[in-house]
Amino acid sequence: MRIVRYHAHGSPEVLVTEETDLPAYGPQDVLVRATAIGVDHADVQRRRGTFPLGAPSLPHCPSTDVTGVVEAVGRDVQGLAPGTRVLVWKAPAAYADYVAAPASRVLPLPDGIDDAEATLLGSTGRVALNLLRTAAVSAGESVLVHAGAGAVGHIAVQAARQLGAARVIATAGSEEKREFVRSLGADHVVDYTAADWPEQVTEAAGGGVDAVLDGVGGKQLLTDVRLLAPYGRLVVYGGSGGDTVQPDLPVLDLLGMRTVTGFSMPAVLEHRPRQAQQAVRDLVRMVTDGSVRPVIHARVPLTEAARAHELLEERRTMGRVVLVTT
Structure with a gap:
């Protein structure tokens, strides 16, 4: 072979x-x-x-x-x-x-x-759904998904709506990508290369964001924390941006009842296997009924x-x- x-x-x-x-x-x-x-x-x-x-x-x-x-x-x-x-x-x-x-x-x-589409039901789609659940997204909340056009991001944008998010905000680096993410149901898609992208996110959220999913990493993590509303949750799951050095997180930035959580799919599989299996079943249902594409x-x-x-x-x-x- x-x-x-x-x-x-x-x-x-x-x-x-x-x-x-x-x-x-x-x-x-x-x-x-x-x-x-x-x-x-x-x-x-x-x-x-x-x-x-x-x-x-x-x-x-x-x-x-x-x-x-x-x-x-x-x-x-x-x-x-x-x-x-x-x-x-x-x-x-x-x-x-x-x-x-x-x-x-x-x-x-x-x-x-389709066989190719079904690959997204595996770790990629399961990561997206478990990220949202780790962020404890609930009805009426706002969610920011970085790299919304990516393999994980484009599933998370759609699944966030299925979990009841009232405002789904995403970042993307080109107009073609931003239009793609809008077509998936995002309410606002922000150009992360713009100097004022944090201000755009805050305006779109009507204040602080309730949940942020970040697989890009790097220096923007500090910005993400400061975008959170009181009781907001940031879930960090990767470093696709290429920065090998992550910033120090000042404890004072967490005093506004903000939470930062790291995410690892292998850890979920080891310690919460039923949660991981349920996520796959839920994702299959969402794809089958057309609510996630x-x-x-x-x-x-x-x-x-x-x-x-x-x-x-x-x-x-x-x-x-x-x-x-x-």
Whole structure:
């Protein structure tokens, strides 16, 4: 089978397609023939060697969300059979024709959801929904979603409305992206490159913001804290902006009953597994009934993974980039 990996950190050209054996699978695992593979900003950062939580050992093939068809199951697996169309979230060595993963990470897919779109039901969409729940968004509140046109952001913008948010505000860096996010139901979309973007957010929120979702990180975190209304919550979940040094947070900035929380999907899976599973079920329902629309920016052949990474580095994507195997 084909697998895409890199043997050194660097530009997209370090991604190479190689031939290898099918992955081994154990008694509690499932072997899946991949059809669509999600590509994330974290993949780009790991490839560069700039991921905030450290660079992976080499050689490395990214772990990400995969949709496909069950090829075989381990002897202890129940409820899944060869031929079943499934989603695998955070499949190891995912840029490949076949992936093997624990059955606990495999979800049968309903009819009517495209394979590429279904990749957004995995860790990406689940992150979006769990971010909103970590922020405790409730009816009538205002929500600010940074990078609203991104893979996580565009799901969060839509799901926030489903959770009752009265004002959904987002940031995006181009007019094309801002129009895209408006089309998803955002009430206000702010150009984060404008010097007065914080003032625009405050005006759009009618004062302070009740909840902020930030996967960009860097120096804007201090601004986010100061945008919060009393009892406002900031949830930090990444550093896609590329800043490797995060600012110190003055304790005095929290005295207005503001809360800052870090978010990690692996921590949710470990300590709140039922919450994680419920988020997937809720997201499947939202996508099936049309209240949340996953958007695919580009479908790129597996052997052109370098081009998929280039699309993300150009920061012009709206929705998700996926690799396809056929």
